[in-house]
Amino acid sequence: MITTAVTALNRHREKVSLVGYFVVMLGLTLPLVTMLGSAYEEGKLTRSLIDLHLLVDAIDLEGVSVFLLGIFIGLLILLTIDPKKRWQGYLLWIGLVISLLGLWTIGLFIPNIDFTSTTNLSWLAVGTLIGLVLGGGRKLLRTQTAQTLEFRSAARGIYLIVALLIVSALIETHLVYPTIFEITADGVSIVSSESSDVSIETDGLARNAVLSGIFIVTVRRFIQYDSEEDFFVLGPRGSGKSLFLIGAYLEALNRGRNDEATKQTPLQPSQELMKMVENLDQRSEGWLIEATGRGEIKDLAFQYVHGSTFPKNVKVSSIDYAGEYLSRLPDALSGAVTEDDADNTLLRLSDGVEDADTLILLVDLERYANGESLDISEYFSILQAADDKGVFIVATKADVFVEDFQKEQGIEPHLAFDEFKDFVTQRLRQSEQIDSLIRQTAGAEIHPVYYQTTENENGDRIPMRDGTGSVMTIGFDRLLNELGR
Structure with a gap:
């Protein structure tokens, strides 16, 4: 029962977090309203500062109040x-x-x-319009673009x-x-006070400071x-880097079709x-993925959004x-090799590793099954560097x-993918090299992925296709979820 509850919480932890944050804010609202x-x-x-309106005949205190409320409402509409x-x-x-x-x-x-x-309704409308403009509402007037519809300025404005x-x-x-300024319709004057003492009222200070900090x-x-996280894929020659990126992209393309945030990103x-996706999409037998020519570099990259209430931009990239x-x-x-001694491919690989937050290390199971060398000994030196x-x-x-x-x-x-x-x-842990790699990475899990395949008359594995002619991938959905957490 406990395991089931934990699994359910993990599955819906975004929504649980959202409700949790809201409950905290709601619980702190009334005491903070009293402080306000x-x-x-x-x-x-x-x-x-509020009395500055006395210097302007066009607006009174009520107008100032609804004007400021309108700005907040405009920002909140965009959010x-x-x-x-x-x-x-x-x-x-x-x-x-x-x-x-609460203020009422x-x-x-x-x-x-x-x-x-x-008059008050007019000032409310003006404030709302200004809030819409400051929050980036002009994006709503533009035609559809390749950019995500976001109103980050509105979120920052509300927070500020x-x-x-x-x-x-x-x-x-x-x-x-003591009072510093006195503002009347006649102007601003500095108030001279016999006492210039400044002190701190400690009664309730600790409580209010803690509540204010938690609320903010x-x-x-x-x-x-x-948030954003960049992943860079490394693997030995022939380990399936290209097909891995293609499979991950196809899974990202098909996920979240009912989620508005995912669809619009x-x-x-x-x-x-x-180009590789186009080749694989052809309804022909085989993989149809051309080998990379000598001196040729292929940038393979895409991004996707994980989550809905607290979405996270995830970028996955590699170099073929x-x-x-x-x-x-x-x-x-x-740094043992200088930039002058390194060719363009090596520099690009080095930059990819340095810019990434997380490395994805590929292990070729076909080599393992055939008893061939995995060619992953370099992973240990890369992780140390x-x-x-x-x-x-x-x-x-x-x-x-x-x-x-x-x-x-x-x-x-x-x-039964968990069992698989x-x-x-x-x-894999029967291999001392793989077991050492897991220990080197502080117990990192192994995530298997594959295309559903069959053997042709020559004994070669070729991708199976569904009724629409599309390849079928397994394990990539689980992996994308893990990358987004």
């Missing part, structure tokens, strides 16, 4: 339109209503504003407004100081935009990757090249283990 009311009544500098932040927008609307009701209970804001006044209100209220509530941090996490595949470069890469990373990187170990061409697994378990791997993953891991 106290700051408004007792504050001096903030009150002087609600944003497919990546829609749920946060809905919950912030609820939070806004609760905050206004202490006689502030709503009781002091005539919302039937044409909330943080400024909370910090100002905390200072005004607990900092005791929670709001930031609640509305901040997606371009995958931005590289041109070379799309002719010849062996893994053995030279550790020296390039450590890039010791600050995360690591994923991916077992490519795992279809060579499918038949053995079916004989042992009596079920197809895609119907354990099966592959146990087999």
Whole structure:
């Protein structure tokens, strides 16, 4: 039962986190509203800033209040339109209503504003329009582009407004100081005071400071935009780098078709990757993936979005090249090889490793099954030279283990993938080299992936295709989920 609950929490942890953040914000709203009311009544500098409207005949205090509310509403409208932040927008609307009701209970804001006044409604509309402009609302007037529809400025604006209100209220509530300015319709004057003492009101300071800090941090996490993580794929010659990138891209293309944030985020595949996808998409027997010519470099890359409530941009990339470069890469990373002595391919590989947050190391299961050398000894030197990187170990061409697994378990791997993953891991850990690699990476899991294949009359493995002529991949969906966590 506990295992089932943990599994359910992991599956829905984004939604659980979203609700958790909202509950924290909701629980802190009422005590912070009380602090805001106290700051408004007792504050001096903030009150002087509000009284600046007295210098302008066109707007009164009610107009200033609804104008500022309008700016916040304009920003919140954009956040609600944003497919990546829609749920946060809905919950912030609820939070806004609760905050206004809380101020109402202490006689502030709503009781002091005539919302039937044409003048006040006009200022509310002007504020909303300005909020829409400041938040990037002009994007709504543009034709469809390859860029994701995002309103990051709106999210930043909401956070800055909330943080400024909370910090100002905390200072005004607990900092005791004389009046500095007096603002009237006649102008601004500096108030001379017999006492210039400044002190701190410590009663409730610790409590309010802690609540304010928690609220600001929670709001930031609640509305901040997606984080990003870059993965770079390394593998020996013939280990399936190209087919791995193609399979991962096809899976990313087909996932999240019902999710608005995923659908509206371009995958931005590289041109070379799309050429390979086009070749594999032909309804012909075989792989139809041409070998990379000597001196030729192919950039293979794409990105995808993982998650919906707290989406994360994930970029997966690699470089396909002719010849062996893994053995030279550790020296390039450590600086033992200068840029003058390194060719373009080696420099590109080195830059890819250095720029990545996490490395994906490929292990060729076909070589393992045939008793051939895995050619992964360079991985150890690479990991030592890039010791600050995360690591994923991916077992490519795992279809060579499918038949053995079916004989042992009596079920197809895609119907019991966790068991198949354990099966592959146990087999590979019989290799001292693989076992050492797992230890080197602090117990990294092995993630098997493969295309469903069959053998032709020559005994060669060729991809199976479904009724639409598309290749069928296994394990890539699980891997993309793991990369996005």
